[in-house]
Amino acid sequence: MPEFDTLIYERPEPGIARIWLNRPEARNAQDTHLLYELNDAFDAAMADDGVKVVILAAKGPHFSAGHDLREGDHRAAGQAHKRVGTWNADNWDGAEAYYCREKEIYEGFCRRWRDLAKPTIASVQGKVIAGGLMLVWPFDFVIASEDATFQDNTLYMGIPGVEYFAHAWELGIRKAKEFLMTGQPITAAEAQAAGMVNRVVSPETLESETLAFARLIADKPSFALKLAKDAINAAFHAQGFENVQRAAFNAHHLAHTHYRLHQDGSFMDRAFAPGIPAKPKSDR
């Protein structure tokens, strides 16, 4: 099995791969290393002909607390990975490198994961906050425990939503506006009613119910699964998701730049508005 620092990769049953986010001590906050490892883990599952469906689950009480707010040095993190493809990853004096880094590890990975060639299932408990949504929304199915809540609190930071801007597709236009502009969490039951979650199960049965759901997928022919997924994902394109995503990502970075300019003029590593504490709480 592939080995990772921040993930556990396993094959619990024939046809099924399961990736665990494994930073419970940081509530599965996503640092750069975790995101690149997660991308590599999905690659491993795609390359394995024995895998027909992939589960993304999380260790600990909460699925994900979003971006790692302690990873202050984006410059070092970006340069350490240096996969920022066709963009200039070194120009940190303006907006370019910051934009390009987020384009790759947030928007880019999410769009890629949404279109992975095999079906994917997010298995979710506890809190899913801001960037945590980007480890749920790109995947084909969401099985949520009754205690799961979902929240985009980025407006508190002066940012108009997480980088993967699927709110309207996940919740519908009116609920998406409420979700985004009030910044309040919604429950698993509310998320299911809005169409964002497939099934809500008890915390005790989340793992077994997710596996049972995965079996329903894994007993189908892999090529038919691939074709079905691609056909339904074509709806994103037909509905203009790509254009909305581009516009929203650019607005996201306009907001980053706005707040950086409004602080003390030092550019990088001050992504968040004054008043957001080093360890923000979701109710702020």
Ligand SMILES: C/C=C/C(=O)SCCNC(=O)CCNC(=O)[C@H](O)C(C)(C)COP(=O)(O)OP(=O)(O)OC[C@H]1O[C@@H](n2cnc3c(N)ncnc32)[C@H](O)[C@@H]1OP(=O)(O)O
């Ligand atoms: C565009 C922006 C996108 C984003 O995603 S920005 C990030 C948005 N996320 C948040 O605002 C969530 C912040 N975290 C919380 O609100 C809480 O945490 C939780 C509700 C998720 C969990 O609360 P509890 O179970 O009481 O744990 P705890 O004592 O607050 O945290 C345990 C350890 O986890 C670290 N941690 C939590 N969230 C993050 C994070 N987002 N980035 C980095 N570390 C995080 C803490 O610092 C602490 O660590 P230590 O035990 O060493 O003090």
